[in-house]
Amino acid sequence: MSSILRQRVPLLIVLISGLSMLGEFFFNVTEVTSIAAQLRLLAVTVAATAMILAAVSVTMNNIHNIVRRTKGQWPYHLWCVVLLWAWIFLGLYSGPTSETYLWFFNNILAALYSSILGILLFSLFMGFYRAFRLRGTETGIMIACAFLVMLGSVTIGELMWGGFAPVSRWILAVPNAGAYRGLIIVMAIGLMAVAFKTIFGMDLSWMGILRSVTEGKKEEKA
Amino acid sequence: MIMLFILLAKRGRKFELRKIPAVAAVEEGVRRAAEMGRPVHWTEGHPLGSKLYDSNGPYLVAGLAILNYVTALCTRLKARLIVNIGHTELFPLVHELVRNIFLAEGASNRYVDDDVQLMPEQSYAIALVGSMERNSIGCHIQTGYFWSQDEVLIPEVAQGIGAFVVSGAQVDAIPYVIMYSSSVFIADEFFAAAAEITNNSTDIGALIGCEWIKMAAMLLMLAGSILVTLGNNVLLNLTKF
Numbered sequence: 001m002s003s004i005l006r007q008r009v010p011l012l013i014v015l016i017s018g019l020s021m022l023g024e025f026f027f028n029v030t031e032v033t034s035i036a037a038q039l040r041l042l043a044v045t046v047a048a049t050a051m052i053l054a055a056v057s058v059t060m061n062n063i064h065n066i067v068r069r070t071k072g073q074w075p076y077h078l079w080c081v082v083l084l085w086a087w088i089f090l091g092l093y094s095g096p097t098s099e100t101y102l103w104f105f106n107n108i109l110a111a112l113y114s115s116i117l118g119i120l121l122f123s124l125f126m127g128f129y130r131a132f133r134l135r136g137t138e139t140g141i142m143i144a145c146a147f148l149v150m151l152g153s154v155t156i157g158e159l160m161w162g163g164f165a166p167v168s169r170w171i172l173a174v175p176n177a178g179a180y181r182g183l184i185i186v187m188a189i190g191l192m193a194v195a196f197k198t199i200f201g202m203d204l205s206w207m208g209i210l211r212s213v214t215e216g217k218k219e220e221k222a
Numbered sequence: 223m224i225m226l227f228i229l230l231a232k233r234g235r236k237f238e239l240r241k242i243p244a245v246a247a248v249e250e251g252v253r254r255a256a257e258m259g260r261p262v263h264w265t266e267g268h269p270l271g272s273k274l275y276d277s278n279g280p281y282l283v284a285g286l287a288i289l290n291y292v293t294a295l296c297t298r299l300k301a302r303l304i305v306n307i308g309h310t311e312l313f314p315l316v317h318e319l320v321r322n323i324f325l326a327e328g329a330s331n332r333y334v335d336d337d338v339q340l341m342p343e344q345s346y347a348i349a350l351v352g353s354m355e356r357n358s359i360g361c362h363i364q365t366g367y368f369w370s371q372d373e374v375l376i377p378e379v380a381q382g383i384g385a386f387v388v389s390g391a392q393v394d395a396i397p398y399v400i401m402y403s404s405s406v407f408i409a410d411e412f413f414a415a416a417a418e419i420t421n422n423s424t425d426i427g428a429l430i431g432c433e434w435i436k437m438a439a440m441l442l443m444l445a446g447s448i449l450v451t452l453g454n455n456v457l458l459n460l461t462k463f
Contacts, residue, residue: 043275043311050310057313057340064336073356084342109344116348120371123378127401130381183393183409189435190413193428194280196224202424205287205416206315207322 011201017043018199058084145171223438224431231427239426244388245418247405248288249295251361251386256301260360260385264289265350265376267391269308269343272367274315280413281392282312285366286319287416288390288407292363293320297327301360305338306353308346313338347371351379359383365390365412368399377402390415 017039023029024036062077070077087104094100132143151157152168197203231237255262266285272278289305296303307316317338324333341349354362354376362380364372364387373395377387381402389399390407400406407415410432417425446457 040275043273047273047275047311050313053313054310054340054342058342061336061339112348113344116345116375117371120374123374123402126378126381127374127398131401180393183396185439186410186436187393187412189432189439190284190410191280192435193224193432194284194413197424197428198280198283202228202428203283203287203416205290205319205420206283207319 007204007207010207011204015199015201018195022199055084055088223434224428227431227434228424228427231423231430237426237430239414239418239429242407242411242415242418244390244405244407244411245291245415247386247388248292248363251363251388251404252292252295252299252301254386255360256296256299258360261302261304261357262292262296262361262363263304263306263354263357263359263380263385264292264363264365265306265372266309266312266366267364268346268369268372269310270346271369271372272309274309274311278367278392281367282309284413284416285390286312286316287419288363288365289316290319290323291415291419293323294327297324297329297332300332302334303337304353304357304359306341306350307339308341308343308350310340310343313340347375350376354379354385355383359385361386361388363388364399365407367392368395370398373398374402 020032020036020039023032059081062081065077066074066081068074090101090104132139132146134140134143148164149168149171151160152164152166152171157164157168194203198206252262266282266289272282274282293303295301303320305316305320307313320338321333324330339353341353359380362377362385364376368389368391373389373391377389377399380387387403388405388407389395389403390412391399393409396406396408413432414429417429442457449455449457
């Protein structure tokens with residue numbers, strides 16, 4: 001019974017959902033389109049319901065740290081739980097479109113979010129510093145290309161030599177676009193294979209079932 | 223094509239696979255973390271960037287296959303595994319996945335429920351970074367679909383802590399993750415990793431099928447380019463059909 005509930009039922013749901021979506025894309029049958037639309041709606045509802053899990057998970061984790069009195073951290077965990085539930089109750093009491101709720105959202109959450117994005121700038125500088133160290137031929141080519149593209153995009157580059165802009169455009173439009181499209185094509189084929197294996201139950205790793213690993217070992221031994 | 227090669231592989235046909243450096247890097251990273259006595263960390267990308275039920279879902283599924291491998295390695299090498307995820311719809315799945323592998327590997331006594339955490343959606347990146355710093359991770363593995371803040375901020379912080387970083391992401395994130403990672407699953411290596419990890423006939427067959435589709439696509443592109451240059455639009459019109 002356990003294996004039916006844990007393996008067969010999820011596989012059947014995946015098979016029906018996957019085939020409905022494929023059917024909707026390839027055939028214009030009203031029944032299939034309606035089933036696919038219902039399934040999409042159901043997926044969104046399930047994901048939205050799972051938000052309750054998020055609140056419970058965050059609360060439980062923080063409570064553990066508060067109970068353990070984790071040194072130097074527990075007051076922050078307490079503050080996190082207080083804010084989380086205050087936010088939830090405020091939303092439930094006054095509604096997510098109320099002025100009070102939106103004031104908190106726009107003046108606290110939006111500002112914090114912008115600050116996080118601001119940190120990215122420093123991270124980018126650190127990354128560029130690491131990537132742009134000359135270590136061999138490949139990094140040399142990359143630095144040369146980046147140098148040409150940068151000079152082609154700024155005014156000073158055009159003042160130095162009028163050819164920087166066309167060279168920069170050529171690098172972006174020919175080798176860069178070619179490599180990018182190649183990568184996109186191979187990724188799309190890979191995505192197709194993963195979807196195929198998942199829909200038809202050939203890959204169970206997403207369920208945490210090590211069937212494939214054990215099968216592999218058996219095949220290796222054979 | 224994929225089905226045909228899966229059947230061939232299942233019937234015992236042997237195919238040679240090229241080794242993927244990032245798969246070896248995952249093991250190297252986990253070993254390094256285990257030796258240092260520091261935890262291994264895994265995540266799948268910002269929940270607002272992708273959903274399990276949209277067109278980016280297969281990235282998350284492929285990421286889970288790598289988590290499968292990472293968890294098995296952690297149980298064997300006795301390294302602590304911290305899994306921080308942002309997708310609410312993935313949470314029960316990941317919880318079950320990690321627990322199942324700990325049970326299957328006979329390490330249920332080392333399984334800690336709190337080590338699989340769901341991060342708040344809006345503050346995913348910053349909550350994740352905080353968790354990584356507090357736990358002083360030794361290896362960071364991120365496989366899934368990543369946004370600007372995840373592909374830059376998270377691996378950068380991991381590098382700052384001194385962690386070994388392995389990434390696998392969608393095409394537009396690759397230039398960024400290459401800058402911040404010790405090793406990267408480039409393009410379809412991300413999907414091919416499962417075949418090398420499991421050495422299973424289904425995965426190998428699917429991979430070889432994909433390689434043949436790629437060859438066919440390349441030949442079509444070459445033939446199309448030649449025909450269009452010669453003024454014949456037959457193949458071009460066929461794609462519009």
